[in-house]
Amino acid sequence: MLDLVPTHVFLTKGVGRHKYQLKSFEEALRNAGVAELNLVQVSSILPPYCKIISRDKGMKYLTPGAISFCVMARADTDEHGRLVASSVGVAMPKDKTKWGYLSEVHGHGMNRLQASDMAEDLAAGMLGTTMGMEFDPDKAWSEKEQAYKSSGLFIKTSNITQTAKGQKDLWTTTVAIAMFVFDK
Template identity: 80%
Template sequence: MQNMVPSRVFLTKGVGRHKYQLKSFEEALRKAGVAQQNLVQVSSILPPKCKITSRDKGLAELTPGQVCFCVMARADTDEHGRLVASSVGIAVPKDGRKWGYLSEVHGHGMDQREASDMSEDLAAGMLGTTLGLEVDPNKAWSEKEQVYKSSGLIIRTSNITQTARGKRDLWTTVVAIAMFLFDD
């Protein structure tokens, strides 16, 4: 394993429920399609030239027991009615020789839109600062998104987000994951 730079990434998500927190997490990973992998969480750099592939294509390449690197957002609750959210945002630079960013957002009380906007905003903001773009942090994501995209330096932002409400007498876990893949 000389060169451990991922060549592709795919996004997946899941929600799980169980009376035990660990089993709830396992169920969320199962819904995401990655429960049979050994997941190693890494930080938030999208390598240069890393291509985004579909969930189905990515899952088809995985082998049970395989060690897989990922960026994961996870939130848990055992409170009935409590809203949990997890989201991974992605920002891809126009220049394929430069790196992009992934961001993780996880927490309580955020709905789908709030979590997805925040994760894209964070990823684009981190990439923007490395490219010399300074945007007013107090602006809404929709305004900042236009600035980033009109700069011509960032070509794509997206996210994968999972939300759920806690159920009585059960743990609820939500995960959002960016799974890295390597060429042979």
């Protein structure tokens, strides 16, 4: 059996607009730089030892047409003025031999800060529970973030977030993506 464990991940985002929803999604993928890939969405585990790299460096690992694994958040609207948000949150443990988490937020009516805070909060919460940490879900992310970081178990939380407002007579699509890559 083939053991596919990504060695690197990069974050990217995009927005697209078009008369047709599918073409709007394609435009968002193009804006994110990954439209030429066959994307396979996977769940939320960031493998042990997986390093976050820049989009430019990560794109060098990929070949057009390749089957490529990702965690993707996507939001669409065809309502003029409606705010859409897509965000992927990242939570990495300090111990590199352990796995981390990625989370996806797909929202309507959320601004960039709300979506990014929620994505980081979700990723950190999932990682925290694997480490035996439980926090009140009603507490603000800033409170929980300080507790997570002061525990010494987390090395990093981050996110990538794309927001946009719908335009008249067009579909608007936002995507936020964590693209997995493998050493060649």
